[in-house]
Amino acid sequence: MIRILFFLIVVFALGLGFAWLADRPGDMVVTFGGYQYQVSLMVAAVAITAVVAAVMISWWLVKSIWNSPYTIARYFRVRQRDRGYQALSTGMIAAGAGDAALARKMNKQAAKLIRSDTEPLIHLLDAQASLLEGDHDTAREKFERMLDDPEMRLLGLRGLYLEAQRLGDLSAARHYAGRAADVAPQLGWAIDSTLEEKTAGGDWDGALKLVDAQKSTRQVDRDVINRRRAVLLTAKAQDLLDTDLTAAKAAAVEANRLAPDFPPAAVIAAKALFRQNDIRKGAKILEAAWKAEPHPDVADLYIHARPGDAVLDRLSRAQKLQSLRTNNVESSLAVARAALDAQDFKLAREAAEAAIRMQPREGAYLLLADIEEAETGDQGRVRQFLARAVRAPRDPAWVADGYVSEHWAPVSPATGKLDAFEWRVPMERLGQLIEQADIEPAHPSLALPLRAEPAAVDASTALIQADEAVGGPLEIVEAVIVDDGTKAEAAGKTAENASGEPDVAEPARLPDDPGVDPSQEDRSERRFRLF
Structure with missing residues (x-):
């Protein structure tokens, strides 16, 4: 666009110049070789312009003829490169589709048309073709050669990592993932594998450094980083709670700040504060956690914050929690348990029945059975509530990869994945019932895995x-x-x-x-x- 405007401006200027000369008549006299030449200004201007144009055209022709061998060679080189890239593209598509024969054919064709030192994708296509052909040893050698090229190093580490996983060599896989994480912390697969290695060994500080390095790349969502830091800090505080109370409190308080709706962080922070006799601050943390996410562990620790409190004092604290989250099943169950300890059977029964109306489940019926046995001792009614408890849905628990636990853990005991535990109702009970009944489920989706530790x-x-x-x-x-x-x-x-x-x-x-x-x-x- 700029060139077009410049051309138009030049033409317009030339037109103005010739018009100006045409309006001002005059003669130009040139003496050369004893002869005197006299022409008008307009003719002289046209002649000079024609000479300049002729010189430019002659220079262009001479230059074109001089550079013609290079131009022709460049044309064929570009054509060959385009054919090579077309073969490379076809080979990559064939490798993705699993066509080993076509991928190998296109790899050979691309290697002939494009220099492998200028196009790293040829090495990738070569390794992928070897994998499709089942020649894993050759593929590993090619991935190892990629480590010498800074541009291909991450690709080689990724290939070696996948090959180590295929062979079941966990230590080698984590080694390659660690090298990749040091070079590029934004790689999710490298960070996840390295985190699993460090968390398995309890190296919480090393895991936190990895998360901080990942945060510095600014390529991972901030909420994901905060959640990971909160989980790692909670795990660190859990390990240091009995040995270094000050460090445990600092880690747990920071974890609670990063994830206020994460009950384990609030519980560990409150425990550390209670051990330092800071009841007020610990209670505030538990109250804030209860407002964000009611959890029985939070309620139990809050109610028993002072070991020397009377049962009526504990009942008052349970009722305070209920006032923070009304019409909540966990609030009603907390009041029911505290009222049972205080021998206020009427309030305990009312709270337990309110919990059942909101969410009938196993723990609520078992609590009603305890209340009935403590108040009347009627074994018939107790058995009735126990039978209902058997039929009711299970209480929520910490579940990770089919493993059900009463206590939170930072990693899954089955897969080693960080932050795998979820507080939810286990769905494994249906699978248990179907297996115990020795029947086929009505639909395949009902055949759920059994819990790891069946009662x-x-x-x-x-x-x-x-x-x-x-x-x-x-x-x-x-x-x-x-x-x-x-x-x-x-x-x-x-x-x-x-x-x-x-x-x-x-x-x-x-x-x-x-x-x-x-x-x-x-x-x-x-x-x-x-x-």
């Missing part, structure tokens, strides 16, 4: 769980229910009645067991409940 159940519990899983009674060949050393056999075999028709005998009940509430036994509307 032991007696025969009666297994029958009730299996009954609930299938949504109806099972045909049990023989079951023995053990209760206080008394054995009662329940035959589920079909028996012939007086009319000769088969009839299913009901399981025997103990005399003082009223059974399950009929409202809870409506099998026609029973469905699976995952949560």
Whole structure:
């Protein structure tokens, strides 16, 4: 665009110059070789312009002829390079599609048309073709040669890392990941693998340095960095809580500042403060954490902040938590437990029943059973609540990769992944029920993995769980229910009645067991409940 404007300006200037000369007549006299030449100014200007144009055109022609060999060679070189890049592109697509033969063919063609020292992608295509052909030793050699080239070093480390993982050599894989993390902290695969190595060895400071290096690249989301730092600082504080209380408090308080809705950080920070007799600050941290995310560990530590408090004082603190988060199941359960300890059975029952109305689950029914046993001692009612607890959804727990734990941990015990534990209701119970009932699930999605540490159940519990899983009674060949050393056999075999028709005998009940509430036994509307 600028060239066009410049050309127009030059033409316009020439036009103005010739017009100016045309309006001012005059003569130009030139004496040369004894002769005198006289022409007008307009003719002289046109002649000078023609001579300059002729000189420029002649120079362009001479230059073009002189540079013609280079121009022709450059044309064929560009054409060859374009063909090479086309072959390289086709080879990369073939490698991605898994076509080993075409990838190798295009690699050879590209290597002939393009110099490998000027185009690193040829080395990558060569290594990928070797991997597709199953020649992993050759591929590893090519990845190792890439380490000598600064431009290809990260690619070579990535290839060697994947090959080490394929061979199951975890130490070698982490070695290559560590080298890559030192060069480029923004690489997620390198940072994750190196973090797993350092967290597995409890090197929390080294892991924090890696996260700080990743933060300095400004290529990772700030919230992700803060979450990782909070988890690592919480793990560090957890390890130092019994040995270096000051350092543990500093790490936990910083973790709580980075992630206020992370209950383990608040719990560790409050524990450290309580041990330093700073009850007020620790209580504020727990209150803020409770407002952000109600958690039973937060409630338990807050209620028992002062070991010497009376049970009524603990009840008052539980009620204060309830005022911070009203209409919450964890708040009601905290008040119910504190009221049970204070022997205020009416308040405990009301709070537990309110929790069940909001979210019926196993822990709430077990708490009602404890209240009933402490208040009336009615074993029939206690068994009724226990039976409901067996059928109810499980309480939330820390779950990571199918492993269920009562306590939070920074890494998964199954995979070693950082920050893998989630506070949620385990979904593994459905898989347990289906396996205990020895039936096929109605849909493949219902076949969930079993928990890593399944709780032991007696025969009666297994029958009730299996009954609930299938949504109806099972045909049990023989079951023995053990209760206080008394054995009662329940035959589920079909028996012939007086009319000769088969009839299913009901399981025997103990005399003082009223059974399950009929409202809870409506099998026609029973469905699976995952949560």
